[in-house]
Amino acid sequence: MMVFGYSRTCRCLPGYQYSDRDCSRFQGCGGLFQAAASLVFTPPCDCLRWTSEDPGYCLPLLEAATVADSQQLPPEVASGGADQDLTLSFSLKDGATEVKFYLLSSQGVKEIFNGTQVTLLQNGSEVELRLSSVSPDWAGKYICRYLYENALHELTKELIVPLGTADLIQTRSQLSMNCSSPEGLTLQCCVQNRGGELRASWNPGAPDPVRLGGNGDPLCHFLALNSCPSGDTAYLCSFESDHLGTVQTTVLVAPIQAGDRFCPGENSTGRWDATKAGQVAELLCPEGTDGKMLRSCSPGGTWENVQDSCTDHQLLSGLHEAQLLQAGLGSPQTEVPWMIDWLKAETESGNIQGRNPRDLLAALDTMDIISEVALGAQMRLESSVVSNLLAAANTMLDVDPGPEWSAVEALSPSAASRLLQSIENLASLLLPPSGSPYNLTLPNLELQSTQMGPEFEDFNKGFDTDPPLRVHIEEEELLRCGQNVTVTSLVLKKLGRILPGSRGAKARLGSLVMSNSVTASNGSVSQVEVQMTFGHWNGTGGGQEEEDEEERVAQCVFWDHSLHGRVGGWSAEGCQTSGAETATKCTCRHLTSFSILMSAHPVPDSFALTFLGTFGVCASILALIATLAIYYLVWTSVVKNKVAYFRYTTLVNIALSLLMASFWFLGASRLASDPESKLCVAAAFFTHFCYLAMFFWMLVQALMLFHQLVFVFHQLSTRSALPAMVSLGYLCPFVIAMATVAAFLPRGGYLHQAVCWLSSRSKAIYAFSVPVLAVVSANALILFVVLLKLMRPSVSEGPQGEEWKALVSIFKALLILTPAFGLTWGLGVITMTSEASQFTHYMFTILNSLQGVFILIFGCLMDKKVRGALCKRLCKSPASQTKSETLDSKLSN
Secondary structure (H helix, E strand, C coil), X not given: CCCCCCCEEEECCCCEECCHHHHHHCEECHHHHHHHHHCCCCCCXXXXXXXXXXXXXXXXXXXXXXXXXXXXXXXXXXXXXXXXXXXXXXXXXXXXXXXXXXXXXXXEEEEECCCCCEEEEEECCEEEEEECCCCHHHCEEEEEEEEECCEEEEEEEEEECCCCHHHEECCCCEEEEECCCCCCEEEEEEECCCCCCEEEEEECCEEEEEEECCCCCCEEEEEXXXXXXXXXXXXXEEEEECCCEEEEEEEEEEEXXXXXXXXXXXCCCCCECCEECCCEEEEECCCXXXXXXXXXXXXXXXXXXXXXXXXXXXXXXXXXXXXXXHHCECCHHHHHXXXXXXXXXXXXXXXXXXXXXXXXXXXXXXXXXXXXXXXXXXXXXXXXXXXXXXXXXXXXXXXXXXXXXXXXXXXXXXXXXXXXXXXXXXXXXXXXXXXXXXXEEECCEEEEEEECCCCCCCEEEEECCCCCEEEXXXXXXXXXXXXXXXXXXXXXXXXXXXXXXXECCCEEECCCEEEEEEEECCEEECEEEXXXXXXXXXXCHHHCCCCCCCCCEEEEEEEECCHHHHCCEEECCCEEEEECCCEEEEEEEECCEXXXXXXXXXXXXXXXXXXXXXXXXXXXXXXXXXXXXXHHHHHHHHCCCHHHHHHHHHHHHHHHHHHHHHHHHHHHCCCCCCCCCHHHHHHHHHHHHHHHHHHHHHHHHHHHHHHHHHCCCCCCCHHHHHHHHHHHHHHHHXXXXXXXXXXXXXXXXXXXXXXXXXXXXXXXXXXXXXXXXXHHHHHHHHHHHHHHHHHXXXXXXXXXXXXXXXXXXXXXXXXXXXXXXXXXXXXXXXXXXXXXXXXXXXXXHHHHHCHHHHHHHHHHHCCHHHHHHHHHHHHCCHHHCCCCXXXXXXXXX
């Protein structure tokens, strides 16, 4: 066996790869080559590890393999024009394998993959390439290559994309012309050169077409105006091609006549020409940047502030390349490492610091897209690639969190959250060198990563930062993750300065931000118990403001990217907090970015709140048992007609549902939340079902009241009404509860991270709050209609006597219980889905735990008939009681 004393990794530029001969002789480059094997297509042979003195050479992508047979298909025109959907069809030979697509255009050759604009479908020998929103970037020769009988065959088809707005080059689209000035005005319109000859014309002005062509890019056409138009005039510029159709743009000219108000020309922040009052002046951005500068001239004739949209041309070009890669044009395995290298060079060149915030936003958008592409392709990135990424992120974190970052946030409120998400995604794809840990220290961040297996041990790492941090994941947790487990921990030292809400008045970030990821051979892992110890900042450390004199309480939190309309926010779900004055220990069941908030008004986890909740639920259970017992004692005395029967049946079921819900609620509060605990899942399910049943029985009661008062000539019988009541009261809640389990449990999003209840993070909580809101709203509407009916009772129709009194009693009870229960669970939704005040938590705890007491008082004891029947029953001895009339004779019809 021959052993070479050296090896080197060589990667081809995008659009190039090694020949088939070299690919068969040498090994691919670690993660970039190996992870791509999971894709639909064979990975491009763009990176090899050489252990020989005989190096290979990169060849153009289409020349790296020998083609045995090539067939050219008739060209196709995107007849719908640009921005339309299109399908290219290819018929292959039966038994074709290894199908790949390429696009050869003026920009070179790139392989095509599934993406946001590309869908590749194969059905036997028929292959389709579907493109959405076709633009000039997709024009060119499409090449379909496949293997048949061990030989490479190809089909080619030219796609012609007509001229569209994407071909137009940005020029000034609105101008003012001073009619008193001897100087004329020159209008300009430009289009990119797609080859061939164009005919350009102006209307009005120069309707006769002028031929444009050659190698210049862009192609521009001008119109000289020597006299003012009579009024505001739109000049239409047209470019026409025999093969590419026509594209048009408009330039609006506003004349400044004698006596008109206008803003005089000046040279501040550029050469601004005289502009008519009420119009907007435009300047093209300086060389090297793209966009426009706009400046309004007020109706009074004074200049307003300049609106600058200029962005570095190189950064915009890189962003456009990233967008095409995300669309499906280019190989992620090849393009992502090169784009990260490019991004590092651009950020370190000073292009994003001390300049227009749009430059930083363009770099951030590019990183965001790169991370999504790499994550979607399930790539594993070599340490050199990740170090380049973190170097770019390190430069971005140097941006002043004051005016510079505030300007970025004004353009994109989610910018900081997306920056964190991008860093998390790409760092989680790190493939450290086998058998050795990988560490990286930069001024604004630090990373430690280790690949586990075949032998596992605890992941226990400390960071020598200020303040210090430590992360610990036990061996048992890692063993459950699978094979080839990689654990990466990243500390972001300055990110907390720019995250929204990190410096609020009620809660301030009290430590650095840490992000952890665990990746196994079968993908990323999201549910792992991780223990972190955060040191606290002292005084003004870390850029934080002076602490108030009042004592602040530490709380473990993670950054939830889905909060506040995807702007992101801190959440305490799934984390337990413990610690001392100088450090806080956090134990969490999920992996994301963590820190601690030093809060003057933390979520109240106190003895008083716990006592109130437990005492209230116990009082509610006793009250509900008393309610059911009273109904049992007085049933035959108070149920004298169908209306009374329906009323007390619904009240009994409301009380029974709430009693069972209280039992499950009390039991669930004693269980530790664990997605794998069947008992915890059962507790959450039955609590959900029973609380919903209580509200649906309230809806049944309201609907029955509505029917009896509005549809007075349509009387209900017990045989027809009772099954419908049971179906609505119990079957509907059961279906909702079961559907919630089926939708969220398989994805691990059913349970709340801290308690055995529905998760707010995965939106499972809305399966409770939305039906409750719907029932409360329906009841409120019904009560309004019933109130109008009760205020104007009819003498000649409708229920009278005992039935009328029963209906009024139902109305009074619903009038009190509906807003009481609606307010209770309205506060509950606030406490479960957002940061709530201490008062909100106390109010929800008190109202929630006393719902049974409300039913006892307003649904039972305030009923005169119940009180009278109960008094008679308790005051008389059993021997002297007369036998009650049976209910059957009263309800026979």
